[in-house]
Amino acid sequence: MARDKIYQEEEFPSPLIQLWIIFRQTPSIMIGLGAFIFLVILAIFSPILAPHSSVESNVAMAMLPPAWDDAGNISYLLGTDDLGRDMLSRLMHGTSLTFGLSFIVVIIATVIGVFIGSLSALTRGVKSSFLNHFLDVILSIPSLLLAIVIVAILGPGLSNTLWAVIMVLIPQFIHITRNAVKEEFAKDYVLASKLDGASSLRILHYSVMPNIIEKIVSQATFAQSAAILDIAALGFLGLGAPIPLPEWGAMLASGFDLFYIAPWTVYLPGLAILFAVVATNLVGEGLRHAIKLRKFS
Amino acid sequence: MFIFTLRKLNLFLFTMLLLTILSFSLSFLFPGEQLINISGQINATEQELAILATSYNQEGNIFEQYLAYVFHIFSGDLGVSMSSQTDIAGEIVRLLPATIELSMFAFVIATVIGVPIGFVAAINHNKVTDNVILAVAMIGYSVPVFWLGLLAILTFSIQLGWLPSGGQISLLYEIERPTGFMFIDILVSESPHKWQALQNAYAHIILPAFVIAAAPATVFIRLARSAMLSVLETSYIRATRAKGLSFIQIIFRHAIRNALIKVIQHIGLQFANLVTLAMITEVIFNWPGIGRWLIESIYQRDYTAIQSGLLVLSTFIFIVHIITDYTYAALNPLARGAKYGSR
Numbered sequence: 001m002a003r004d005k006i007y008q009e010e011e012f013p014s015p016l017i018q019l020w021i022i023f024r025q026t027p028s029i030m031i032g033l034g035a036f037i038f039l040v041i042l043a044i045f046s047p048i049l050a051p052h053s054s055v056e057s058n059v060a061m062a063m064l065p066p067a068w069d070d071a072g073n074i075s076y077l078l079g080t081d082d083l084g085r086d087m088l089s090r091l092m093h094g095t096s097l098t099f100g101l102s103f104i105v106v107i108i109a110t111v112i113g114v115f116i117g118s119l120s121a122l123t124r125g126v127k128s129s130f131l132n133h134f135l136d137v138i139l140s141i142p143s144l145l146l147a148i149v150i151v152a153i154l155g156p157g158l159s160n161t162l163w164a165v166i167m168v169l170i171p172q173f174i175h176i177t178r179n180a181v182k183e184e185f186a187k188d189y190v191l192a193s194k195l196d197g198a199s200s201l202r203i204l205h206y207s208v209m210p211n212i213i214e215k216i217v218s219q220a221t222f223a224q225s226a227a228i229l230d231i232a233a234l235g236f237l238g239l240g241a242p243i244p245l246p247e248w249g250a251m252l253a254s255g256f257d258l259f260y261i262a263p264w265t266v267y268l269p270g271l272a273i274l275f276a277v278v279a280t281n282l283v284g285e286g287l288r289h290a291i292k293l294r295k296f297s
Numbered sequence: 298m299f300i301f302t303l304r305k306l307n308l309f310l311f312t313m314l315l316l317t318i319l320s321f322s323l324s325f326l327f328p329g330e331q332l333i334n335i336s337g338q339i340n341a342t343e344q345e346l347a348i349l350a351t352s353y354n355q356e357g358n359i360f361e362q363y364l365a366y367v368f369h370i371f372s373g374d375l376g377v378s379m380s381s382q383t384d385i386a387g388e389i390v391r392l393l394p395a396t397i398e399l400s401m402f403a404f405v406i407a408t409v410i411g412v413p414i415g416f417v418a419a420i421n422h423n424k425v426t427d428n429v430i431l432a433v434a435m436i437g438y439s440v441p442v443f444w445l446g447l448l449a450i451l452t453f454s455i456q457l458g459w460l461p462s463g464g465q466i467s468l469l470y471e472i473e474r475p476t477g478f479m480f481i482d483i484l485v486s487e488s489p490h491k492w493q494a495l496q497n498a499y500a501h502i503i504l505p506a507f508v509i510a511a512a513p514a515t516v517f518i519r520l521a522r523s524a525m526l527s528v529l530e531t532s533y534i535r536a537t538r539a540k541g542l543s544f545i546q547i548i549f550r551h552a553i554r555n556a557l558i559k560v561i562q563h564i565g566l567q568f569a570n571l572v573t574l575a576m577i578t579e580v581i582f583n584w585p586g587i588g589r590w591l592i593e594s595i596y597q598r599d600y601t602a603i604q605s606g607l608l609v610l611s612t613f614i615f616i617v618h619i620i621t622d623y624t625y626a627a628l629n630p631l632a633r634g635a636k637y638g639s640r
Contacts, residue, residue: 041363121423133311134315136312137311141570142569142573145572148591149323151595152598152600153327154325169570179389233442236443237577238596248442252447266447277439285435
């Protein structure tokens with residue numbers, strides 16, 4: 001949409017709108033955003049869109065190669081696995097598991113992390129230093145290792161995996177919110193509202209939050225790509241989603257034995273994970289780029 | 298430098314304190330009896346349990362119990378594995394070198410490949426080369442490592458048959474393992490087929506190491522690129538240009554040195570990520586390292602092993618962090634003054 005100046009009026013778009021104006025200028029990033037939205041729609045509507053059931057097996061149609069192969073069948077576009085389940089439908093249902101759940105996981109982790117982080121930014125002294133060291137320790141443990149330990153405590157299963165991934169992601173959000181809030185609190189406009197008599201919480205809500213929300217959103221996209229990979233990795237190791245569920249990592253693991261006979265059962269879930277992660281990373285990359293450009297303009 | 302060392306030491310002690318507390322509290326969090334979780338003695342009789350209880354100071358309060366646990370760790374007793382009843386400390390000493398070897402190998406590959414490519418991208422900023430490198434890097438750190446591992450096995454081991462698909466060395470070579478590090482063991486061994494064994498070990502490590510290195514290498518590309526870009530914008534580079542130095546002189550004498558310092562600062566942080574990737578890759582490539590052992594102990598609900606494995610792996614990662622911090626401080630005097638956590 002062209003932004004014509006008809007009236008002699010200065011226009012100051014809000015920070016988020018400014019971000020969007022810069023964000024949409026790069027074509028590759030808009031493609032990423034398109035793919036991201038596509039995945040979100042697929043995750044929500046997959047039960048309606050998928051041509052077959054994700055668990056129903058049809059042994060007569062087992063191990064069909066994808067439709068473009070000579071032995072393929074057009075009603076099973078991407079072939080079938082060893083139990084005759086349609087790969088396309090399983091992948092579509094898997095979107096709502098791997099991608100959709102990672103979305104929910106990140107939202108929960110963001111809310112908790114931002115809450116703790118912004119409160120902890122207001123503390124000073126020993127408490128603050130302790131928290132800093134504590135976060136450093138947690139961040140130095142590999143996320144997957146931590147997730148594995150949490151799964152070991154809670155026992156394997158999809159919902160436990162999700163809790164594990166949430167807990168692994170929270171420290172990153174605390175860390176980034178804390179640093180961002182501290183940075184903002186050192187600025188003059190915060191001092192101005194402090195002089196007006198605003199309480200810390202009020203400053204946090206009305207002055208600081210609108211200015212750091214973009215940092216949090218860009219962190220959230222990176223957290224989501226990590227969450228997709230972690231959920232899939234735990235699924236692949238057999239600690240996450242149970243086998244019949246079409247979670248992409250678990251699908252890959254169950255295709256592992258058929259690798260040499262039916263390679264598409266391994267190629268396709270992997271490609272799906274790659275696609276989702278690239279789309280998420282492109283959006284995150286675009287956000288980060290836009291934030292950087294806006295700072296300079 | 299002395300104060301810097303003190304500060305690092307302080308941080309190290311604090312971290313070890315937290316890690317041991319974490320691992321100690323895990324024995325309460327895991328399902329089952331705490332004493333059995335911490336010691337791994339599932340088949341112990343009443344008397345043996347009573348002896349264990351005194352050695353772990355179960356009568357005392359929680360703080361005394363923790364002290365007893367730390368004392369056990371320092372005397373090299375991490376308990377026994379619940380599933381195999383073998384000594385965990387011994388297992389870890391046997392398995393950790395393989396993981397260290399693999400992750401170090403991958404780390405070197407990632408650095409050697411990633412950093413120069415990142416510099417090339419920065420020098421060609423906003424040109425086709427830069428964009429291509431960035432696009433490849435984006436795919437590189439998005440690709441799931443288990444999938445990449447499977448594809449690598451399919452291509453290089455099955456279809457092309459160039460490299461073995463798993464294990465650390467062919468079983469034909471009998472190498473004694475005094476240190477646990479395969480390459481050192483081969484070099485000190487008296488075996489007549491030393492050089493063939495060495496070649497064989499190389500052939501085994503290349504594939505998993507490259508698979509692990511893929512994602513960190515792309516992160517290094519981006520780190521090196523942004524470091525180089527910020528160096529190229531500084532006024533001292535403009536000054537060298539005004540002096541009439543050639544482009545190659547500017548890059549090799551001035552820019553690369555200063556950019557490398559910035560890269561080294563962040564390189565250590567990638568190590569934790571790399572170890573995670575190594576754990577999964579060990580499972581796929583059947584590598585006899587601590588990652589595979591840890592994941593297998595989850596399948597077997599071997600809580601003692603998980604607890605000790607967590608402690609040892611995170612200590613290892615933390616030591617690497619401190620080493621890179623030292624390298625950074627040794628190379629860059631400015632960093633020694635910076636207060637920890639002041640960023």
